[in-house]
Amino acid sequence: LAIFACLSACAIFSRRREWLYLGSILSSVMLYMALVNLGNIFFRSNLVFNLNLYGLLLVFMGYVLLDTQVAIESFYSGYRDPIKAAGELYTDLVAIFVRILVILMRNSEERRKDGDRRRRR
Numbered sequence: 001l002a003i004f005a006c007l008s009a010c011a012i013f014s015r016r017r018e019w020l021y022l023g024s025i026l027s028s029v030m031l032y033m034a035l036v037n038l039g040n041i042f043f044r045s046n047l048v049f050n051l052n053l054y055g056l057l058l059v060f061m062g063y064v065l066l067d068t069q070v071a072i073e074s075f076y077s078g079y080r081d082p083i084k085a086a087g088e089l090y091t092d093l094v095a096i097f098v099r100i101l102v103i104l105m106r107n108s109e110e111r112r113k114d115g116d117r118r119r120r121r
Contacts, residue, residue: 003100004093007061011068019065020073026062033059057099064092 011019033052040048071085 001093003061003096004064004089007064008068008089011065012072014069016076017069017073019069022062022066026059026066029055029059053099053102057096057103060092060095060099064089064096067092 033055036048037052040052067085067088071082071089074081074085
C-alpha cells in the first residue's frame with residue numbers, strides 16, 4: 001500500500017502530462033513479458049520466471065503512475081468518471097500486491113529449504 005501511495009503521490013505532484021508517455025513503453029514491455037511467459041511454459045526456467053515476476057512488478061508500478069495521471073488529465077479535460085479511474089488504479093494495486101506476495105512466498109520457501117539443508121548436515 002505504501003508503494004502505491006508513493007507512486008500516486010509522485011504522479012499527482014509531478015508536472016502535467018509528464019508520465020503519459022509511459023503508455024506505449026509499458027504496453028510494449030507487457031507484450032514482451034507475455035510472449036516470454038508463454039515460451040516459459042515449455043522451458044520451465046526459474047530465471048525467466050523471476051525476471052518476469054520482477055519485470056511485471058515494475059510495469060505495474062509504471063501503470064500506477066500512468067493511470068493516476070490519466071485520471072487527473074481526464075478530470076481537467078471535463079471527462080469525470082471516478083469509477084473508471086478507481087477501477088484502473090484498483091487493478092494496478094491488486095497486480096502489485098499479488099506480485100509482492102509471490103516474491104515474499106518464494107523468499108520464505110527458499111529460506112525454509114536452506115534451513116532444512118543446514119539441519120541435515
